[in-house]
Amino acid sequence: MSRAFDFLVIGAGIVGLATAAELQRRNPRARVAVIDKEAAVAQHQTGHNSGVIHAGVYYAPDSLKARYCRAGLRATFEFCAAHDVPHRRCGKLIVATDARDEARLRDLAARAAHNGLTLEWLDRAGIAAREPRVRGVAALYVAETGIADYPALCAALANDIRARDGELLLGHEVLAIQERADEAVVETSQGALRGARLVVCGGLQADRLARLAGLETSLAIVPFRGDYFRLPAARSALVSTLIYPVPDPALPFLGVHLTLTADGGLTLGPSAMLALAREIYRPWAWQARDAVDALRYAGTWRLLARYPRAGIAELLHAASRRAYLTAARRYCPELVLDDLATWSCGIRAQAVSPAGELIHDFAFAGTARSVHVLNAPSPAATAAFPIAEAVVTRLLGEAPA
Ligand SMILES: Cc1cc2nc3c(=O)[nH]c(=O)nc-3n(C[C@H](O)[C@H](O)[C@H](O)COP(=O)(O)OP(=O)(O)OC[C@H]3O[C@@H](n4cnc5c(N)ncnc54)[C@H](O)[C@@H]3O)c2cc1C
Structure with a gap:
């Protein structure tokens, strides 16, 4: 029965x-x-994500993401506080390292203001005052962002x-x-x-x-794998807020970031590479059904054709720790190869249309x-x-x- x-x-x-x-x-x-x-x-x-309680900086005004993220930020903090779930409102810095980044950061600031956030714009000296180990030409400080043990x-x-x-x-x-x-x-x-x-x-x-x-x-769901490294315990006080690069506005991925974890650690990641297995976390894992579905789907190929540069950059990140490090050293030059101990990985479920559009x-x-x-x-x-x-x-x- x-x-x-x-x-x-x-x-x-x-x-x-x-x-x-x-x-x-x-x-x-x-x-x-x-x-x-x-x-x-x-x-x-x-159970395989960055553990960030996002404040809603990035999302298209009036989108569901923008609205639900704002409401979700409040609800998540409330739930964590009421249930003794480890969490912290640690703030976040989005760092521009060159003039192109800075122009994109101004667009982000306008979008975030539309989404109801109050932000602080920092110049070079302001960045150094807030995060002495971080370098950039400008940054946005988002005080509301936090972390949680999901x-x-x-x-x-x-x-x-x-x-x-x-x-x-x-x-x-x-x-x-x-x-x-x-x-x-x-x-x-x-x-x-x-x-x-x-x-x-x-x-x-x-x-x-x-x-x-x-x-x-x-x-169709196209899986995107993101690998993380964990910094040694002695380096976990390198920064006191989350440090993010300025993302490519066309992509839903936020770039390799330095993330404080709810257990007091510091991680670097995630990358964003097309995965050939949806739920297997070993490096370079593949699973026949997942690989066939991803490679047979026209949307996958059209997506790769739309963003060839991003695809190559992510492949380099996956293949070489040094390439990964180079990306992070743009905003935190003090990082060295020995800081990058392999840690974990997550696989994102991203819906893609047959035309290769990412559904944001x-x-x-x-x-x-x-x-x-x-x-x-x-x-x-x-x-x-x-x-x-x-x-x-x-x-x-x-x-x-
Ligand atoms: C690398 C990475 C970083 C991220 N960082 C953040 C972040 O910092 N902040 C943030 O807000 N979001 C982040 N996200 C996004 C966030 O983790 C997801 O959006 C969210 O976890 C989705 O939750 P879900 O319940 O929909 O999916 P899931 O957590 O994937 O749960 C789906 C469940 O369905 C079950 N299931 C599937 N098929 C079957 C079946 N046939 N039978 C029975 N059960 C089935 C699975 O076993 C699974 O438990 C990140 C995601 C990734 C991958």
Whole structure:
């Protein structure tokens, strides 16, 4: 006999867990279950990211990313404080190292002001006063940015869900999804589950889960791998804020940055290279199905053709620690090769259109009984609580707040 729930949520990353918690908040008596193929929560993007609570500098004005990031910043700080999740409002510096960077930084400053941020513009001397080890011609100081231990945040969400009689069905791989007139039936590696409504937050598998459910979408997830290095403990006080380069405005990646971690460390990363495995973290990993899907998809090749320089630069970063170091030394000349101890890597789920366009904003789709989160790249960890509110509103057919 298959078990029945009011709401099934596929994916125990931060978006799925925040969605389950929001469903319980709005429907305290509902039977809610979160399904994930892994044995623990936060095993993919949520557990392999930079750990930054973004303030919303970069995102196109009035986009979902811009709106949800601002609301998510507040909600994430509040949740961390209320649940003793390690976090810190450490601030961030975006550093321009030449005239082209400086022009892009002025555009970013205008965008950030439109998004409601208060920023400080620093000249060369202002940078030296704030971060003596950092060099640049100009910088933006963003006081609101912070860091959080996202896996700990997810553990706290999972505890809350269980405490309200929700279930976490870990080790359940979703194999098929069938929607009927009155329910969705989810076939898993441990048997069938039925839900009156279904939310799918599958991260790197979002496109496959959508197709499994019969949703027509032309988008595909293209995985981008990001490698991180960790600096030795003796160097973790090198900077006291997060240090970012000025990103290429055409790309959703923010560049190799120096990031303080919630456990007191300092990391450098991530790169952004096309990956041939969606969920395997060894260097140069590939997996037949993932590689075939990525290489057979016209959008992948059109994307590479659009950004050949960025593609080559990222390949160099992946192949050579020295190339990686050169990028970071532009703003922190004191870094040396011995500082770069291989640490971890994350793989981003980035939706790409068949024309090779990167889908910048969060994207959702739905059927009568379900909502699918199709594109939730950075800053979706920061924005998870507002994303969850929007998903639940859509699922329940309510008017947005
Ligand atoms: C390198 C990197 C750096 C980043 N830095 C930041 C940052 O500093 N700040 C920020 O806000 N955001 C950052 N992000 C983005 C952020 O991590 C993601 O946007 C966010 O974690 C997405 O959460 P999710 O729940 O949608 O996906 P995930 O965390 O990937 O969760 C998806 C879940 O679905 C499950 N699943 C998939 N298929 C199935 C199936 N068939 N059956 C059962 N379960 C399934 C998976 O096992 C997984 O647990 C970064 C991402 C990366 C990769």
